[in-house]
Amino acid sequence: MTGLQQGRGIGLISVDMIEFRNVTLAYRDRPVLRGIDLTVPDRELCALIGASGSGKTTLLKLVNRLHAPDSGEVLVDGRPVTEFPLARLPGFIGYVVQEGGLFPHLSASENIRLALELAGKTEALERRIDEMLELVGLDPAIHRDAYPAELSGGQRQRVGIARAFAPEPPIVLMDEPFSALDPVTRTSLQDAVVRLKEAFGKTVLFVTHDMDEAIRMADRICVLENGRIVQNAAPEEILKHPATAGVRRFIGKEKLWQNPDLIRAEELTAAECPTIRPDRSVREALRTMKAFETETLFVVSDEERLLGRVTAKDLRARFFLPTSIARSVRPVEAVVERSTTFEAMVERELYRSDAPIAVVDADEKLLGSIEHATFLAMMSRSVLPKGAAQSGEAA
Numbered sequence: 001m002t003g004l005q006q007g008r009g010i011g012l013i014s015v016d017m018i019e020f021r022n023v024t025l026a027y028r029d030r031p032v033l034r035g036i037d038l039t040v041p042d043r044e045l046c047a048l049i050g051a052s053g054s055g056k057t058t059l060l061k062l063v064n065r066l067h068a069p070d071s072g073e074v075l076v077d078g079r080p081v082t083e084f085p086l087a088r089l090p091g092f093i094g095y096v097v098q099e100g101g102l103f104p105h106l107s108a109s110e111n112i113r114l115a116l117e118l119a120g121k122t123e124a125l126e127r128r129i130d131e132m133l134e135l136v137g138l139d140p141a142i143h144r145d146a147y148p149a150e151l152s153g154g155q156r157q158r159v160g161i162a163r164a165f166a167p168e169p170p171i172v173l174m175d176e177p178f179s180a181l182d183p184v185t186r187t188s189l190q191d192a193v194v195r196l197k198e199a200f201g202k203t204v205l206f207v208t209h210d211m212d213e214a215i216r217m218a219d220r221i222c223v224l225e226n227g228r229i230v231q232n233a234a235p236e237e238i239l240k241h242p243a244t245a246g247v248r249r250f251i252g253k254e255k256l257w258q259n260p261d262l263i264r265a266e267e268l269t270a271a272e273c274p275t276i277r278p279d280r281s282v283r284e285a286l287r288t289m290k291a292f293e294t295e296t297l298f299v300v301s302d303e304e305r306l307l308g309r310v311t312a313k314d315l316r317a318r319f320f321l322p323t324s325i326a327r328s329v330r331p332v333e334a335v336v337e338r339s340t341t342f343e344a345m346v347e348r349e350l351y352r353s354d355a356p357i358a359v360v361d362a363d364e365k366l367l368g369s370i371e372h373a374t375f376l377a378m379m380s381r382s383v384l385p386k387g388a389a390q391s392g393e394a395a
Helices: 056-063 086-092 108-118 125-135 153-165 183-200 211-217 235-240 245-251 282-292 312-316 342-347 372-381
Strands: 004-007 010-013 017-027 030-041 045-049 071-076 093-096 171-175 203-208 220-225 228-233 296-300 306-311 335-337 357-360 366-370
Touching: 017 056, 017 203, 030 056, 030 203, 030 228, 045 056, 045 183, 045 211, 056 071, 056 171, 056 203, 086 093, 086 108, 093 153, 108 125, 108 153, 125 153, 153 171, 153 183, 183 203, 183 211, 203 211, 211 235, 220 235, 220 245, 228 235, 228 245, 235 245, 282 296, 282 312, 296 366, 306 312, 306 357, 342 372
Parallel strands: 045 203, 045 220, 093 171, 171 203, 335 357
Antiparallel strands: 004 010, 017 030, 017 071, 220 228, 296 306, 357 366
């Protein structure tokens, strides 16, 4: 074990990882999982995504022993999951399904209390129930005694999440929990799960068919096709470098552009970025501008550090003076580091100036520039700002 994590008054034990070792499973001689090797690191949220029948839900259910593999091993914290008595699993692995999977004859608080009692967590039950309801955005005074039929779909799902997290399980499994919800409620609950996962140090295995959801929530996305893992990588890697044509089709052509927080300045940098030293003559600078068909040159030192920029308009006013361009150098209005996201650049309103944006490294060495036309074209392709749910009463 990696130790005791404390979060908002609730002690949570975290595990090292979930691991699948060469797992196979077939139904009536039809292969469902084919040689699955996958590790989910401690405290990460891994999204399993794929088309219907790809094996993602079956893989999830191997962890809490709702299914058993034909061959291979499933390990939790380095131990085969079969070594855990079934009676202990409710306290060790939380489970969330669509609509929360609540018992209809039990109130919200009774649903959560049952999970705590099954896990042997009977100390300060009422306080813990109220705390968990608050953590998922429900007012205990209003919702603790409500039955599932008296709650909206979003509220039922919040209770289901509270029930899964309440027994302090190291692992939470989530099987397409938000697919039946409206977009605003879905976004709010996605954010709630990420907050709980971060605050409590959970390891979360999350099944979804929605790539937007996976990108928004996951530390890592595992794409399945026909029972095989075809790519397992960070969201940014999958968007920029899909491993197969199938992954590329699943993502869609415009998905990267719809996630401007994953696009870096260095990826928008022009192939050519003409520069000049400050000791060069006005005439040489103008000749360089003409050759590159530009009205601006960045001025750099011998070490390629960015010093400023000169414009054709300023230089033409000094054309007949036998001097260097040094006195014509003006500051660069827009400078970003190579790792700056496009979303951050838009928030800085860099599109308001038609001057090129200088892209530098950590040592302020010029790497290139982003032309104004490129920036505007990128804005036209992107969905900005990314929708953030504005919530009043919990949905």
